Every structure is written in structure tokens, then in C-alpha cells.
Amino acid sequence: MWDRWVRWLSATGLVAALAFAGLGTGRAAQEAAEPAKFESKAPFAILMDSRSGKIYYENHADDLMAPASMSKVMTMLMVFEGLKSGRLKLTDEFTISENAWRKGGAVSGGSTMYAQLNSRVKLEDLMQGVIIQSANDACIAIAEGIAGSEEAFSDQMTRRARELGLQKSVFKNATGLPDPQHKTTARELAQLARYLIEVYPKEYSLYSRPDFTWNNIRQGNRNPLLGSYPGADGVKTGHTEESGYGLIGSAVRDGRRLIVVVNGLKSTRDRATEAQKLLDFGFRQFRSYELFGANETVGDARVWGGTSSWVKLVARDPVRVLLSDQEKRSARTEIVYRGPLIAPVNEGQEVGFMRLTIDGKVISRVPLITGANVSTSPDMWRKALDSVMFMAFGG
Numbered sequence: 001m002w003d004r005w006v007r008w009l010s011a012t013g014l015v016a017a018l019a020f021a022g023l024g025t026g027r028a029a030q031e032a033a034e035p036a037k038f039e040s041k042a043p044f045a046i047l048m049d050s051r052s053g054k055i056y057y058e059n060h061a062d063d064l065m066a067p068a069s070m071s072k073v074m075t076m077l078m079v080f081e082g083l084k085s086g087r088l089k090l091t092d093e094f095t096i097s098e099n100a101w102r103k104g105g106a107v108s109g110g111s112t113m114y115a116q117l118n119s120r121v122k123l124e125d126l127m128q129g130v131i132i133q134s135a136n137d138a139c140i141a142i143a144e145g146i147a148g149s150e151e152a153f154s155d156q157m158t159r160r161a162r163e164l165g166l167q168k169s170v171f172k173n174a175t176g177l178p179d180p181q182h183k184t185t186a187r188e189l190a191q192l193a194r195y196l197i198e199v200y201p202k203e204y205s206l207y208s209r210p211d212f213t214w215n216n217i218r219q220g221n222r223n224p225l226l227g228s229y230p231g232a233d234g235v236k237t238g239h240t241e242e243s244g245y246g247l248i249g250s251a252v253r254d255g256r257r258l259i260v261v262v263n264g265l266k267s268t269r270d271r272a273t274e275a276q277k278l279l280d281f282g283f284r285q286f287r288s289y290e291l292f293g294a295n296e297t298v299g300d301a302r303v304w305g306g307t308s309s310w311v312k313l314v315a316r317d318p319v320r321v322l323l324s325d326q327e328k329r330s331a332r333t334e335i336v337y338r339g340p341l342i343a344p345v346n347e348g349q350e351v352g353f354m355r356l357t358i359d360g361k362v363i364s365r366v367p368l369i370t371g372a373n374v375s376t377s378p379d380m381w382r383k384a385l386d387s388v389m390f391m392a393f394g395g
Contacts, residue, residue, distance in 0.1 A: 038281050042274045043244070043264030046186040047282050050194050050250070050257035051363055056282050061190075064168060064183040065263055068238030069111065069134045070248050071176040071184060073192055074157050074169075076130060079123070079142060080200045081160075090124040094145035096137060104136025104175060112137050114215040125214065132212040133219045134237065136175040143174040150174050161188075164195060178240050186261040193235050193248050193259050207234030224272035225249045229279065237271070238263070245271040251279050255356075255364040256322035258282040286322035291333075291356075294318050295371070298354055299335045303374050306343030312371035313337075313352065319366050327358050335368065345374040 038057060044065050047057040055061075082088035096105065101117040104110060113129030115121055115137050121129075123145075129138035143153035150173055157171040169184035169192075176182065197204050210227065211220045224247070225232035231251040238246040246263030260278045265271045292298050294317050300310045313335060323331060337352025345351075349370045356364040 040262065040274050040278055041265075041270070042262035042278075044186045044246075045262045045274070045278065046190050046260070047278045048190045048194065048259045049282070050197060050259050051358070051361065053194070055187075056258075056285060057278060058187070061187040061261075062168070062185050064185060066178070066182065066240060066243035067176055067184045067189060067263070068240045068243040068246060069176040070189055070236050070238035070246050070261075070263070071171060071182065072130055072134065072139060072174070073189070073196060073236050073248060074161065074171060075139050075142065075174045076127065076203075077192065077196050077200075078146070078153070078157060078160065079127060080196070080203045082146065083203070084200075088123060088146070090122065090127075092123045092145070093120040094123060094126060094141045095120050096141050097144055099150075100137045100140035100144065103177070104138070104140050108136065110136050110177070113212075113219075114217050115141070116215065128206060128209070128212045129214060131206045131236075132209055132221050133214075134222060136177065139174040161192075164192070166191060176238060176240070178242055186263060189248055189261045190259050193250065193261075197234070197250065197257070197259075204234060207236070223247070223249070224268065225251065225275060225279075228272075229276055232279075239268075247271050247275050249275045249279065251283075253283055254288050254320040254322045256283070256286060283322070286324050287328075288320055288322050289328075290318055290320050292319040297371060298368060301335075301337055301351060301370070302340035303345055304340040304342050305377055306341075306345065306374040307377045308372075308374050311341065311345055311374050313368040314371040315354070315366050315368060319354070319364075321356060321364055323358075330359050332357050337368070341370075341374075343374050343376045345370055347371065347373045 040059060043060060045059040046055060046061040048055055096115040096117060096119050098117060105112050106114050111134040113133050113135035126138040126142055129135035140150055143150040147153035147156055154171045154173050161169045166188040169188050170181055172179040172182040208226060209221060211218055222237045229251055231253045234250045235248045244264040244266060245268055249260045251258055258279055260275050262271060262274045265274060292315055295314045297312045297314055299313045301313050303309055303311050333354055333356045335352060335354050341351060347370055350367050351370055352368050354366045354368055355362050
């Protein structure tokens with residue numbers, strides 16, 4: 001019961017904080033000024049809100065196109081699902097066959113991790129080769145190791161795409177190398193990236209690594225957004241003569257994630273510039289609200305057997321969130337902790353968390369700590385009363 005009461009108080013406080021922010025009295029960190037019109041020169045493009053799936057911009061987003069190495073996101077999703085199911089382990093070793101070496105190794109002239117012919121490489125290393133170096137040899141070795149051949153693995157990729165609701169994508173190889181039937185759309189690549197990010201956040205962190213060294217050759221991550229665009233943490237570039245220059249990108253600000261896909265551009269510079277422009281446009285659709293400052297009281301928690309019956313709960317750092325005007329009206333917050341707390345309680349003790357939801361979906365989770373010490377009460381009558389309350393209403 002105490003938990004529910006505290007959460008209700010917090011939700012009321014959130015409404016007040018957002019109303020205060022909307023009045024422009026100091027809580028709004030920036031004003032949203034939506035441009036009257038926005039155009040990207042990317043022949044294929046889409047900008048998606050990862051939280052809601054809302055589309056803020058699209059251009060030929062449902063037209064089939066050659067994805068080049070951006071299709072390796074699907075290759076890695078197959079690996080992540082294999083790891084989750086237990087069919088694969090990070091320590092599994094895969095052979096760099098002559099086929100993998102000739103089509104994707106050093107002699108191929110394409111993206112490679114320079115794995116040696118007939119060597120056996122751990123899956124963990126092959127994954128980094130694919131994600132960071134866009135290594136074709138690693139992709140083919142993974143495909144052959146999992147399905148026996150790249151063709152069989154590609155069929156599995158297409159079947160899995162259909163199960164995920166991607167109705168147009170067809171994968172004919174694990175690399176994205178040119179094939180007239182290897183096609184997808186900007187929308188389906190964005191949907192695929194969104195699924196991977198939300199379902200496999202731990203594995204997704206690999207996409208933000210800056211470099212990887214194999215066979216004594218260090219190669220940097222090819223994503224132009226990493227290190228140059230605030231909040232960027234993935235995901236994958238692509239290029240062939242047929243596809244032009246493409247990118248699946250993602251960036252997070254104040255808990256808000258946007259996913260952008262561009263393809264068909266003429267240069268690496270255009271690819272980076274158009275992706276950044278689209279992300280900038282997307283983030284301008286929201287206002288940044290500071291709901292609570294550092295060490296500001298968020299709520300209170302019930303304490304049993306202490307010199308005080310309540311202790312303040314605070315967040316160590318400022319709590320900020322990006323919201324549209326529509327989302328602001330449906331935002332709710334809850335404080336969750338296992339209570340009542342048992343005295344003594346130490347200041348700075350992490351006892352729960354605050355979660356912010358929009359339309360029932362959790363978009364932010366912030367740890368909460370106690371804002372004061374509460375000693376054990378020497379008053380036996382007080383302890384007895386707390387015991388009665390605990391038995392009557394629960395913790």
C-alpha cells in the first residue's frame with residue numbers, strides 16, 4: 001500500500017512539473033521550433049522515433065533498394081538470437097573457408113577483418129569484425145558455420161524477416177554484396193534496427209565501439225556519426241556502386257532515441273551530412289524538460305521502526321526528458337521500492353527507482369537514493385505502532 005501511495009504522489013508531482021515547464025518559467029531547457037518544411041537529398045530516407053515508431057520524415061521509404069552492408073544488421077540479429085536461445089556461444093569457433101577468404105578476405109579487395117585462410121576464429125571476434133569493420137569474411141564464416149552454407153543462411157534471414165513483419169526484404173547473402181535479388185526498404189531497415197536495439201541492448205552496445213584489431217591490423221568504426229554527433233551510438237554503414245552510400249544511424253538525447261536511414265547518396269560526406277540533418281530535424285520536434293534537479297526531492301518512502309516515519313527520495317543527477325506536446329499530456333511517473341524501509345536507513349542508500357511512462361510504455365528509469373539518515377527509534381511504542389500498521393496494510 002505504501003508503494004502505491006508514494007507512486008500516486010509522484011505522478012501528481014510530474015504533472016505539476018510538466019505544467020511548470022510548459023509555462024516557460026525555467027523548466028523548459030529548449031523551445032521546439034518545427035521547421036515549416038524539410039527536404040533531404042537522400043533518394044531513400046526515413047526518420048523514426050524508436051520509442052513510439054512514429055515517422056517524422058520519409059522519402060521513398062517503401063521502395064526496394066540495394067542495402068549493401070546495412071543488411072549486416074540482419075546477419076547480426078540472427079547471431080544475437082542464436083546466443084539468446086543457447087544454440088550459439090561466444091566461444092564457438094568458426095572456420096574461415098576458402099570461399100569466405102576469397103569472397104570476403106584480404107584478396108577480395110572489400111571490407112574485411114583480414115582473417116587467415118583456414119583459421120578458426122571465435123564467434124565473439126567475428127561479431128566485432130562484422131559490426132565494427134563490416135567484415136565480409138566474418139559474415140560468410142558465420143553463415144557457413146551456422147547453416148552450412150551462405151545460401152541456406154540467407155534463406156533463414158529472409159524467413160526471419162517475414163516473422164518480424166518485414167514483408168519486402170529479401171536476403172540473398174550475409175554480406176550485402178551485389179545481387180539483383182538482395183533488396184530491402186528504408187522503412188524495414190529502420191524497423192529492424194529498432195527491434196535489435198530494444199530487444200538486444202547489451203549486444204547493441206558493440207555498435208558504439210570505436211575500433212577493433214585483428215591480425216595486428218587496427219580498423220576504426222566506419223559510422224561517421226560516432227564521436228561527431230551528440231548521443232550517436234550506432235548502427236551501420238553501407239556502400240556499393242549500385243546502392244550508393246547509405247547509413248542506418250541512431251542517437252539518444254535525454255532518453256529519446258531516433259533512428260535514421262539514408263541510402264543512395266553520392267559520397268561519404270553526403271551520407272554523414274544528410275543523416276545529421278535528419279536527426280537534428282527530429283530532435284527539434286521535442287522540448288527538453290528537467291523534471292527534477294540533482295538531489296531534489298522526488299518523493300517519500302515509508303520507514304518502519306525509525307526516528308522518522310518517512311525519508312525523502314532523491315535522484316543523484318538531474319532528471320531530463322524530451323517530450324512532444326502530445327506526449328507531455330500522457331506522461332506518468334511511478335516510484336517503485338520495496339517498503340516500508342526498515343530502520344536504520346543511511347543517506348545515499350539506493351532503495352528504488354522512478355520510471356517515466358508514456359501510454360503505458362516505460363521510457364526512462366532513474367535510480368533513487370535516500371536523502372537523509374533515519375536512525376532506529378528507541379521508542380518501543382512507536383515500533384509497536386509501526387508493526388500494527390505493517391501487519392494491517394503490508395509493505
